[in-house]
Amino acid sequence: MDILTVADVMTEIQDKAGQKNARRAYDIFEGIYAQRGIIQTPEEVLAAKKSFKAIDDISAKRLMGRYVLPLSAGSGKTTFMLAWCVFIHRHNLDYSVAIASFQVKDCFNLREQLMALGIPEETIAVTHSYSAEDIAKIENACPSTDTPWKRRFLLVTHARLKDVEHRKDPLSFHGEARSIIFWDEEFRSRKGFHFDIHSLRKDISGFIRVANDVSLKGISNEELNTIKSTLQEALTCLESHLEHSNEPKAFLPKMDIGTDTQGKAILKSFTKLCRMGQLNERTISFMEHLVEGHQMFTxxxxxxxxxxxxxxxIQQMLILDASYKLSKLSQLDKSVTALDIHVPRTYKNLQVTYMDCPSGRGSTARMLATPKERADLMAKAAEYLKGIPANEAVLIFTYKGQDEFEAAIRRELTLLGLDMNERIITKDGQDKPKYAFLTWGQQNGTNDYMYCRHMCTIGVLDLGTDNIVAQAVAQTEGRYLFDDEALSVQELSVSDCAQRVYQAICRTAIRNHGHNEPCTAALFLNRNVIDCVEILKRALPKAKFVKADPVFRTRETTTDKVLKDVVKLLQGLADDVRSISTIRMFKLLENRYGAPLTRSVKTLVMGKLKAVLSQECFWWEHEGRTLRRVPELI
Incomplete structure (x- = not known):
């Protein structure tokens, strides 16, 4: 017979209390859903109850740390937060809550919803930096709370929680850490950055060379000498790290900048030079990271x-991120644990049409500015948009830059016979635009476009190789660069694109689990990220995916040529060559071409290498930064 200790008994009592709290919170959640006319499936009920148990475990510190709830879009994650707050208020529990949202207007909306559910206004804090003039322009807005630590429910933006040294709004409640912090959408605890050493050398050496000959009003000779010596130290350190080798190493400059006060004075001097046009923002940003001692690698x-x-x-956090399972970048952060809570869902009423088309920001801008390419692109887009039934709406995603993108698209589609000012009447009687636009960066959080049953992308944001690597470095605190088994940049880039497109699709009616009417999406995707469709197929089970003809006639790219040459290179190696590093492989190819390959081409080649080898050179395999002959086939 097992003998229970006092600790065992207490754990069992606490667990039963947690289950009771979860049931009560779920009852409130179910009541909110009933008022909205939403009926849950048994699987959804089970997932909701498990979610509330996890919320109580985090609040009661039975679970310690940061967790992510990766339920799909439209699963009621926001309603979980509301129901939990109502439960705490009704039962007068000694718990406190902070909810971190993307925008201030989200905080205002949550405040209104909490008050509508019976939570007193005086228990809710909203912190922001909006002026009285700003507040007057926003519906449901309120002044920032002066004493947020006195209120049980705190509503803040993501930006307000970033950088603990400068955060004005303490997360405490009467001197104690809040029981739980809900973080709505994608979570990043660290931000990556990237610089090109050649560009920095050019900027810094150029300034040092002419510094004595230019007129620098407001900067004394002593200040100028300090600036020059600091920049010279940085330049010397950069040059010592400049290698043709691709092997990573820690960047540990020994900068003698004195005290923090002296360091801040140096940064102020750099800012002055930037305003004068003597140093560019890139160099200033690098020097800020250097002076502040941020971790860097070369x-x-x-x-x-x-x-x-x-x-x-900042711990005891629950991240509500529908795209977590898609984003390999998010999964690199090992300080976050994914909860094993799932809801099976199908999207059999969704059809996704995708086609090969340049979709980067520069490519999209060029196409819209070039008559022939613009005509081909807009004709394809108009073909899709004209097929949308009357009194149904479409949400179009493109890049920021009103005149360059949205205005140009509207103008061209109007010339092709579409009334871009057309309005529709929704089922609940609202007057809405038939053609709605959002830009990348706005694909998370909003439910304002659930009246749209269709979605189209004209351009899809791709962070680019260097930004992807920088964020991977941040997510792993630098380990990504040193891990031979790490995911390739291409894999990270494709999954990042997939989560972004998934979120865009889920701004429309398809996010509603009870929506059964036909929905569509049209994706114009660069061939470098078109593999994200395979990830989307897994994220949107039972959806119908249709591959359309490319917008433009395909041509062999540099990446295609290099991949063919890699196969030829491997086929030509002597039988006793058992392995070759990718660095050596690229060096041999560059010698043949008589010119270096760009970093982006190398990244794309590495991302596609496994697939090409399996089809055309199966006796070789790709592992990390090495190609090896398959042992069984030697």
Missing amino acids: QGSNVFGYVTVISDE
């Missing part, structure tokens, strides 16, 4: 580094 001619923006002291 690889070839690149500097990568990161800044911690959410203090490690």
